[in-house]
Amino acid sequence: MSSPRARERKPPWLRQFIPKSSPLVVTVCEGCGLYIIQDRESVWESWDCGLVEGDDLTVAIILGRPLTRVVWLPSVGHPLLRSVSGCAGIRPDGQYLAGHTCRLARVSVKPFTPPKMERPPGKPWGGPRLSKQEIAEFKRIWNMPYSRLKYEKAPTMVGQGDEKQTLF
Structure with missing residues (x-):
């Protein structure tokens, strides 16, 4: 059995978002040929490639698309997906992936950028000196x-x- 053929180029940010050590897998949907992210830890779920936040979050809620929260783990270098139930658990400042529905347009195609590295604790701020x-x-x-x-x-x-x- 051959793998399905992609109708689009693979988004370059996916290599950084999902490294080989991650339980998430980037694959091509057999029905529509778009790249999707699959969570294969317990129940296999498929998510669209595109970060949903801001106005796109409102669109996803109106369309009734299932959402999962992206929690970035800097210690291991890959994200964890946390399910939200309907509108419960959704925060306006969160980052989400929308559930994949074959042959429907994606809610967002925004690429993921990992959060900035935090300053190590114990170092002084070194701000302005006040008299x-x-x-x-x-x-x-x-x-x-x-x-x-x-x-x-x-x-x-x-x-x-x-x-x-x-x-x-």
Whole structure:
């Protein structure tokens, strides 16, 4: 039995998204010839290649497409897919894959980019150095009631001010 022929080029980001060590598999759908992502850990499920987030998430919910959350594991270098039930468990800032339905257009074709590497713990931030006078001025303004802050003059230099502050 021969493998199905792809109708499209394989998206290059899939090699980074699903390395050989991942339990996920990139394959071609036998019915429509599009590349799909299969989760073969327990129940085999097929997902479209394209990250669903933002406005595409709204479209997927309206169309009633099943979704799975992408959880990136930097320690192992591949994603984990977590099922969501309908609209329950969906967060607007999450990243998802839409369930594959043969012969229907994909909800999204957006490529996946892995999250930035976090700073190792224990390293100092190394931000700007503030003088004691600047820290005292910050604390004074921070602790000031809003009613008084409205009429405070904006400082041109620390501790000075000759113009009205128009923040609010």
